[in-house]
Amino acid sequence: MLIVDDGSSDRTAEIAGRTVRDGERPVHFVRLPLNSGIGVTVQTGYLFANSRGGYEYVIQCDADGQHDPADIPHLVAECRRRNLDLCIGSRFLAGDGDGYQSTFSRRLGIRFFVRLIGILSGARVTDPTSGFRCAGPRVWRRFAHRYPEDYPEPESLFWCVRNGLTVGEVPVRMRPRAGGMSSIVYLHTLYYMTKVSLAILVDRLRVKDF
Template sequence: MKKLIIIPAYNEGENIEKTIQNIQENAPEFDYVVINDCSTDNTLQILQQNKLNHISLPINLGIGGAVQTGYKYAFENGYDIAVQVDGDGQHDVSYLEKMCIEMQNQNADMVIGSRFITKEGFQSTFMRRVGITYFTRLIKLLTGITITDPTSGFRLINRKVIALFAKDYPRDYPEPESIVELLCKKYKVIEVPVQMKERAGGQSSIRMWNSVYYMIKVSFAIFVEMIRK
């Protein structure tokens, strides 16, 4: 099976080399592509100088547009499995083998790496945990299914979902919304326990000042998705 790691990167000059080295050492059976989302730091220079596989977007599309670019790349190049791995070094790719096994054993369409099943490793910031709890309860209310880590960017999908997301993917903070879309369309979404690390450098795109906007905007998008069901 052809397997691809998609790495959305915006101003990840401090982390991107180490992230790719980790992939090459601990997940060598996966190809990778970095989606440089019009970074304003030295991310592009690092990618070019080290001849790392990348696509450089001409304008900043945000996390949703960057990840969808990776899914389009995966679909057009015939990949059977794609996984999103953040460029900040938080995701441990040594879990990918277990995630692939669980996908096969449980005939799942998406496997989410959740830090909240065993509650080990970095548990995220307080404000982000508030949002995670909110979306867990909202998704449970709307679909009857509990997703413990609905904002996790560590998500592995099969060829069917690659095709779906290559055509249509949420633009702004896409993780909870895309989970609801899959559940509404009767795809099977499961979680496996993982440990995550604290960001090694740079800054998260979700900060305290925009977390309320995040919750309102994504909630509205989820309700729209339920209406479209």
């Protein structure tokens, strides 16, 4: 397990350090010197896995309490069962509606990217903004060297399907955020949708990496 602290100003470093010292299982902790954003933070995890070696899958899990670590074996099992390169934990496949109801603007953005990715690639995904993921070697080794800086989930997902990698989803329950604040709020939603859409459209024009 790896905890990446993105230059936080709260007690994250203190609590994570105590977890590393007192945890029953091996826990590693990396603290970035300043707040660098989600893309750099996630890529730090992939770089860690790539530098140490010996890993089959790399799990991305947010630290705000929305993701249940008990679902991790389901993501790994689906990757193995279907030989997936990337498995996404989707809140929209649980069979009970959306589970935790995120904001209207967030749901609007999710639906938009479902349509955009579907039109440009033919891939059918239900939760392209989910940060709960299991990445196989062909994905995480590439992401260790190149990963989007801002709002990376839809863009990195599109890169996978554009390059012919196998992507799937499993149902998971999303819980209310236990701490922190989403960066996608109010007018930021329009900026988010515009920026990520342009990034996806530009990526669509690139030569395939595989």
